[in-house]
Amino acid sequence: MTDAENLIPDENDAAQDNNEAVKKDASLDFMLNDDNKIYLNKDVFIVPNEPLPHLNKSKIKAYTAVGRNLYSENLFALICDRAITPRMITSTKYGRVVNSGLPKLVSSGKVFWPPAGEERYCFIYENILGKPLIAETDKNAALHWKPDLVLSNIVEPMISVLTELYNKDIVHGEIWPANMYYSGNKNGGKIRLGECLSTHASALLPALYEPIDRALASNGMRGIGKFEDDLYSFGVSLAVILRSSDPMKGLSDEQIIERKIENGSYLSIIGKDRFSGALLELLRGLLYDDREQRWTLEDVQAWVDGRRLSPKQSPKRVKASRPVIFNEKKYTRPELLAKDMHTHPDETNRIIESGDLDQWIDRAIEDKAIKLRMDKTTKAIEANDRSAGYSERLAVIISTALYTECPIRYKGLSFLPAGFGRALSSAYIRKEEMQPYVDIMKSQFILQSIRNKEGEDTSSLVAKFDSSRAFMSQTKLGFGLERCIYFMDSNCYCLSEIVQKYYVTTSEDLLNAFERICGSDSKPQILFDRHIVAFLSIRDKKNIDPYMADLLAMEPHTRVLGQLKVLATIQQREKLSDFQNIAKWFSKNLNPVYERIHDREKRAVLQKKVEKICDSGDLAKLAYLFDGNELYAFDYSGFQQARDAFEKLEDEQEKIEKRLKNRKNYGQRTGRQIASVIAVVLATIIILVSSYFVLS
DSSP, X not given: OOHHXXXXXXXXXXXXXXXXXXXXXXXXXXXXXXXXXXXXXXXXXXXXXXXXXXXXXXXXXEEEEXXXXXXXXXXXXXXXXXXXXXXXXXXXXHTTOOOTTSOOEEEEEEEEXXXXXXXXXXXXXXXXXXXXXXXXXXXXXXXXXXXXXXIIIIIHXXXXXXXXXXXXXXXXXXXXXXXXXXXXXXXXXXXXXXOOSSSOTTSSOOGGGSOHHHHHSOTTOSOSOOHHHHHHXXXXXXXXXXXXXXXXXXXXXXXXXXXHHHXXXXXXXXXXXOOOSHHHHHHHHHTOSSTTTSOOHHHHHHHHTTOOOOOOOOOOOOOOSSOEEETTEEEOOHHXXXXXXXXXXXXXXXXXXXXXXXXXXXXXXXXXXXXXXXXXXXXXXXXSOOOTTHHHHHHHHHHHHHSTTOOEEEXXXXXXXXXXXXXXXXXXXXXXXXXXXXXXXXXXXXXXXXXXXXXXXXXXXXXXXXXXXXXXXXXXXXOTHHHHHXXXXXXXXXXXXXXXXXXXXXXXXXXXXXXXXXXXXXXXXXXXXXXXXXXXXXXXXXXXXXXXXXXXOSSHHHXXXXXXXXXXXXXXXXXXXXXXXXXXXXXXXXXXHHTTOOOHHXXXXXXXXXXXXXXXXXXXXXXHHTOSSHHHXXXXXXXHHHHHHHHHHHHHHHHHHHHHTSTTTTTHHHHHHHHHHHHHHHHHHHHHHXXXXXXX
């Protein structure tokens, strides 16, 4: 087990302990200390005034980092962009990778980043990288390296890295020359591949380096992909490094994709360059557009061992014998037509209704698979509603039937179903228009499009979108769009405005953030909103679902106690330290609960107990104080007795008031009765006294 693997699970505790000692802000206790360093943990710190521009990755900036004790002194940190959720889950597997061709992960976690005034996630690596082969802005290039140099300095170390990643079940997703580094003179050392955790897979990878289906989807909307996609990216990278000129210079991404569809990836990327020998065989094997034909890692390793592989026949792409007219343009390739259908959905509707598309497929395309899919899809379309947006939905369904690998292209979005979650969270963070995403999750057409992707295991994707549609149909707390975000993107942090300065990824993070916020000058009005309930319900069901009925209750006292119980359960189960600030916040927001206590003396005693518990910060004790029915039962019993006594007094008062209405006669009867009694008593006394004297 590596040092990184040992460190990752415990790094947040160490970071928190260290930063508590240097905090300068009441609401955010991660700040620079006196020597201008940001500590991730006690042995690793970042130097924010020492940037490393050559290691930047788009908006993800690199800085010098330093390790102590067991860690190397020469480190670098990547500060992640909050709009691109990093691959935190993959980091555990990456920490086990030991290969000199990849930067070693030393640590990762959350730090307060002063320039942004908020917490950011960061990754710390050993700084073994040099300079990138090309600039990030140079998406297409031609480096014209000698074949023998490519074999020794690139192919050998890269195959070693790819083998290590494959064994750890990691799809890299960012293999291209801008993420390949050399030290000093590029002829003097082996190339190292850069990291892949600070962004989601393919978020920064140009379309040229992606297979056709993934290139059609927008950056950040492609999903993780498969290991075969890494092999394709490696093949394109080799071709770019070897070729002497760029045959697609000046072309847009759409034009590059069209060229690949027409001519195939190999001819489109290589152009007029001609290679011979072993590298030619490797390039051809890696640049097959058909995934089934593309070389696997086993094929590449066999090639390394010197075995000659039987050349695979590249299947010819379907081409119609005559074109179909779409938007006044002629199409002979189903893939190209499918690619453009979203641009003119009304025209798609026209060629369907007129029968032009069916006629073209029947008479001009000799492909039974396309014919069967189209027939099946046409029948399914008949059951669809024709409400607003029908043409856009129709274009999506037909395009995926024509070309099963075509992304979902709908209202400006272009995504593969597996990449929808990351696209959804990024759009929400960037405050983009969310209606297209809502339409997709509420509608059925996305399921039909996914089912058109033959040869893939689509059951899990169908189930995921089916669940999202169910979530969107419910408006209560914990559901709706907020729940879909955390359900679809397992790496997304909590997006609640209450904790917007913090990077909350676990229930423990949430309590720590609440503790700091409740201890700040600007205390929150509420602790639970739609995002926090949805986040906990997806990330930590066992701690919140038992109290969901309380959180949804109409009575304010039930809701506030439900929130307290949730946080107390998290504290208890995770064995977290005391939270005095949270306890004090609740003590000031328990008025709805106190109002249920009728006995003033009991209420006062209860408030004193609450204040005492607040000093200890034990949320479980605080929740237990109000738990159970005994407290309310005794109070209600006393209240009933008092009410009964009060009712008797009221009855007596009413009788007296009735008597008072007749003021002339009021008291006469009683007075006479009393006078009679007194007269009888006096007469008796006189008789007794008289009898005594007579007898004596």
